[in-house]
Amino acid sequence: MSYIPPHKRQTKGSPLLNPTPAPLFNMRSDFNKFRTWNIGYTDHTILKWFSVGLDDELRLSSLVSFQPLSPESFETKSGIQPLSLVSTHQGCNEGIKNELIETPWLLIAANVKKDLLLSFQHMKREMEEAVMAQVKPSVVARFGKILFYGSSSIGKDSLKLNSLTETTLRKMKGSFHTDVPPSYMDYVEDRVAENLGQEYVQGKELYYVKLSDKLRTKSIVSCKCTVAKDHNKIQLYKIELNRVRHMVADMSILGKSSDLRLFVNTKKIKMALSDEEINEIKDLIASAILDSEVPSGIRWPLDKRHSSGGRYVVNAIGHTTAKSL
Template sequence: MAYVPPHRRVKASSSSYRRAQASSSSQTPILYYLPEADIDEGSAVFIWFAVDANVNPPPNLKLEFKPFADTSIPHMRDKKVYTISVHSHPVNDVKNDVRSLMTNETSPWRYTLKKIKDDLRKCFHKLEKYIEVSEPYYAKPSFTARFGKIIFHGHGLAWHESFTLETLEKTFSGQRGLQTPSKTFDTNIPKDIFEAVKEKAIISFASPTLKEKVAYLIWVRDVFNPDVAIMVTCRKKDMDGNQIVLKKIELVTLKHLLTDTSCLNKLMDWRLSVTEKYMVDLHEEDKECIEGIVKSACIDVSARGGLRWPPGVLKRNRFQVREVCILNVTTVVGKTWDIKFQHANKVHLEDSSACRVSNEIDLKLKSISKYLRERRQWEEENIMNILEDSLKWVWMEGLSII
């Protein structure tokens, strides 16, 4: 049985577990199997705010909610979802952005740091204690910035009416604990924007190092412990073969801090996250079961998720395959942070219609992640400088793609 440390154990009757169950009981299947019940009640922090070239938009700024036409998110296909926009400025006017930044004392990225600094400091201190408790098991925290689009799907909110920024901020202010159901961060980037940002990243780095890889991810459910999701990362066994081999086994990412920022008059938004993966050693019998599932898989580029199994092999003893994904990743390696461009083909095997192909862009803030993993003291000035440098690039380069 996979080991779950005391601070991760949650009773099935807890309110957080009931909410996770309730969200999964809708007629449309949920694509992502997230261990929300593993998050201690009130421990995770979720923040939303908006910025534009004027840094802090006025509270009475009128917002328009536009229908979101992309139906690539399986569990949202039958919902009315919206993005927000503002009419006051031309969309993605880079010259206006630069001129506005020159007349303001701060900038969108510095304003973001100011908004999250206190929560980030608390998150670092809390993670240090989590990692200490987890020994000798290995906790792997990460700090990431993601490109995407914030989608609103409200409950009891009249999105068709005219909203101000102040109204929306009150809706999401002071949230702690599980993520609100009225907002989703879509990580799928349109192909033309994805390729443009990739080209810009390669050009903007001095003598960039590019790394390419193909990874196969298998999400396995422990039928005896269904609130714990296990992610199995695999790689191709031979260059010319069609078999995969196990690389590592982790508990699925746990959230500690999520900061969603709507970038008004930009084509994309961003998310900052502090997450944690939990590395565990399974009993030999359990590991053999998972290895058996991996060895039975065959690479099939025509199959959803990139893998297929013979009939009846998706389950061994207590473990059952729930989702599979093939990732084609190109990483632009930097000094303090890397940019990952990945094409993901993911399918939920319990419902073949819950399949998604997406292009995703992540900034892996490896220098800050190193602080967390080495449990070094909070060095606010150094960490904020690294974060400011990366978010400046996101705003001025990544979000300025036409």
Template structure:
């Protein structure tokens, strides 16, 4: 067999999307495990930027009256189809074996609904984190800093030591033990799940098709500022077959991350409050260096990430170097209170020569963010809006056939 360079090898993963019209058209605190943010818990796959005041928490919803997992919920090993994240069977996930093959859920007689539990656990951290965001926005230029509250669906995965006996884990695990383990949130969802969202959920929740997206994102390192990463979002000029720069941002800063294991469902939930900052103060020389990098990019659909550069052209002006590329294709849907993105991501890291493709589903909770920016808004108002959003997500986005098993 002929040798195939690493960047031309496609990993086993979700199929690349075919953007056909029919696919894109609408058709209590007792169970919260609180721990100060520890970067080692969540940041062992990529460089993630967290604010100094950021919080990262994990909770399981719902547990029984004694704060224990029901007997049908087990901690099971999972294998990932990921060249970047696969560590054999060292990943574990909470799996509800009581779920039937139709994607149903187990019901418990609890004092409150699951979305009320989620809102209760999230609200205090959300309000606290947004105080810092508001101060940042006041000190920035108009529209230079924008906050987002993003909900993603996927699966909370825990990483165990190979020396730990699985039988011992099954007998003794609990929220206190799991809180100490490293974890990540795996967002790659099956193609069939994407189809369900587009064909069933989109028309049900009343969001309208807004636009089809086909963008490339270039991550640039700065030799004069090693901690800085620029994100250049580009579109393809079809008449020229070249990239066109749309905007430049700094890497999003995470102010709050809440990972929620939904023990009566097949999928889990991550809520993130982030701030993004547009870059508007580049010098002419800096802007020219970035423009040269973008203009020299060559579209190549056979490559991971979809882009390549002529030898030696991955850097420009001894300042900026392309370190990662991501080709995103999919659709955006929107109504007056939230946005929904259904996108296929094809990523490649030029430093490690690794990449993978995945489907991702994310919701932008825009009504919550809008209210948070109002002066003297009542916590009860935010709570009611958030509760409604959590019910919508619980009822429509977290049910699927046994996921990752």
């Protein structure tokens, strides 16, 4: 039997599936617009966007428009005011309810099912071929808001009511804003958890630090950190390498206050760091200063965003409060 390269092998028991066509447009051709510096994509990554809610997708231009969002609600990008896709008659006409489908989740499932199965196949192949690292797969659903940003090539008339077209959407850059209003989280804690018969435990403060490695220029070291016992510093909890996404499906949910992102990714957990490497990273993390006045909650002294040996450099930081049921 002739040799088959690993990247051309098929999963046993089932042929490779073809990804489903993405309604409106497939963002696969727009990789550069949606790449982020700490997330990798494969040659097989499926990127798609579609709207959910309208009973007749052909009436997009007459029933959907862009709504500008205030800078106070969402952080602006390069000084450009973000736009959100909304139903033009939302809350204004009782009859518009006839234009919205009653079970949008069924449409979501139908649009992503084949893509999920295909991405699982690619993810399984990656795990089978992994040698030096442990690959951790995950499927994540996030609620937030899909934001669109215009460009100089898009005229203002293209963003007006009744003129929104597929061509306009293709020219626009987009991002997924994961912040949700405090009222949303209060509702989840007070109502949803109660209906499930669960209760929240005390929140855990987590800090995320992304480091570039001068010896591995294509790798990003992701550090998950917790607050030290003295509450004056953070300490290293876990180290991971690049996150690789195999599928990203962004959905604008018309008639609802939140949009949805569904993605499949893998993380390679580093298994063989030397004591010297670990200590260099730990020292860099420990030099951070807790500061509630900055958005991320931590900062470094000026000119101190690199490790003592100069190998690791801080590129991005983040902060979340994790709560468990």
